[in-house]
Amino acid sequence: DKNPDGSLKYTKEGAHSQPRICFHEDITGKEITTTLQTRVKELPNVEIREYTVMTDILVENGICTGILAKNAAGDILKLHAKDTVLATGGIGGLYKHSTNFPSLTGDGLDVAKKHGVRLEHLDYVQIHPTSLYSKKPGRSFLISESARGEGAVLLNGKGERFVDELLPRDVVTQAIEKEMEKEGSDHVWLSFKAVPEETIRNHFPHIYEECLKEGYDITKEPAPVVPAQHYFMGGIYVDHFSETTMDHLYAVGETSCNGVHGKNRLASNSLLESLVFAERAAGKIAGREDEEYESNYDAACCG
Ligand SMILES: Cc1cc2nc3c(=O)[nH]c(=O)nc-3n(C[C@H](O)[C@H](O)[C@H](O)COP(=O)(O)OP(=O)(O)OC[C@H]3O[C@@H](n4cnc5c(N)ncnc54)[C@H](O)[C@@H]3O)c2cc1C
Incomplete structure (x- = not known):
């Protein structure tokens, strides 16, 4: 989103002391994904296969040479490649409650x-403190941290605050779980009382609508929230170019573990x-691993 003068708008999320996050309403990820998909579809050298699942990798003499996949008709496909990139995302589907x-x-x-x-670090799993509490099955709806960044506060059953809402996710999650245990409740409350109605409607239109669907008008009353599995910091070990320990096999995104998050990812990282590690993997595959590229990387990421 932009300011009237055309400059980028920034918001705050958990553990941030100043606004440093670019966003698009409350659907930043959707905006990024839609733009990427549009661009990819414009590329003449990319073939997209929908409803096709990777079931295994092909390996010859210890080197990855492609994947095995299954299409919607049940056909098994052998797809050969000089380089293969795994980008299969996180592990939320293994959990009962997850935002994935x-x-x-x-x-x-x-x-x-x-x-x-x-x-590496398969035990590094992040639980998000605030998903909308619902008795309906399926993916939990995430109430973004920027809601708390804009002034929404957590309340217990007595309407009292019990934690600094902008502490890192694990700390806020632990405080919520402790409060729920103390009260024998299966959720706490998130109050938007301090957030101007205009901000709720303009900055959080989807959160507003989802809460309304559950029966809560957040411009007038708090919404029930509960922690849910959200992010996987561990994964397939990769180096600075997202290459795994098998030659010609790369892993990018949430399925990889490149160490940038340590044990606890901060919001929006x-x-x-x-994006950054995918670009680096693409650079290496395209043969861009020259000295200048390496030193730019060191300055940007490791300095
Ligand atoms: C509700 C929500 C809000 C978030 N908000 C933010 C945010 O504000 N800022 C931020 O930085 N991060 C945010 N995140 C985290 C971020 O969205 C993810 O970490 C990121 O999308 C991971 O990208 P990815 O490409 O690795 O995986 P994904 O985007 O999950 O994509 C993985 C893809 O692989 C496909 N796939 C999986 N297995 C197979 C298989 N066997 N064969 C073929 N395809 C397969 C999946 O269907 C999926 O399309 C949020 C996450 C959630 C759930």
Whole structure:
């Protein structure tokens, strides 16, 4: 989103002391994905196969040479490639409560493990403090941290605040869980009382609508929230170019572990893991691993 003068708008999320996050309403990821998909479809050298699932990698003499996949008709396909990139996302589908799609079941990790490719920090799983509490089954709706960044506060059953809402996710999650245990409740409340109605309607239109669907008008009353599995910091071990321990096999995005998040990702840093490392993998595959590229990388990421 932009200011009237055309400059980018920034917002705050958990553990941020100043606004530093670019956003688009409350659907930043959708905006990025839609733009990327549009651009990819314009490329003449890219073939997109929908409803096709990667079931294994092809390996010859310890080198990855492509993938095995299954299409909607049940045909098994052998897709050969000089280089293969796993980008199969996180593991939320393995959990009862997660903000991820149920189809994200760590397939890339499973395949990597089967072939002895190194995995790292499989216990580094992030729980998001505020998903909308619902008795309906399926993916939990995330109430973005920027809501708390803009002034929304957490309340217990007595309407009292019990934590600094902008502490890192694990700390806020632990405080919520402790409060729920103390009260014997299955959720706490998120109040938007301090957030101007105009901000709610303009900055959080989807959160407003989703809460309304559950029966809560957040311009007038708090909404029930509960922690849910949200992000996987561990994954397939990769180097600075997103290459795994198997030659010609790369892993990017949430399925990889490049160490940038440590044990606890900060809000919006998944862009570093997905976009930056994907670009670096693409650069290496395209033969751009020259000295200048390496030193730019060191200055930008490791300095
Ligand atoms: C609700 C929500 C809000 C978020 N908000 C933010 C945010 O504001 N800022 C931020 O930085 N991050 C955010 N994140 C995290 C971020 O969206 C993810 O980390 C990021 O999308 C991961 O990108 P990815 O490409 O690695 O995986 P994904 O975007 O999950 O894509 C993985 C793809 O692989 C496909 N796939 C999986 N297995 C197979 C298989 N076997 N064969 C074929 N295809 C397969 C899946 O269907 C999926 O399309 C959010 C996440 C959620 C769930």
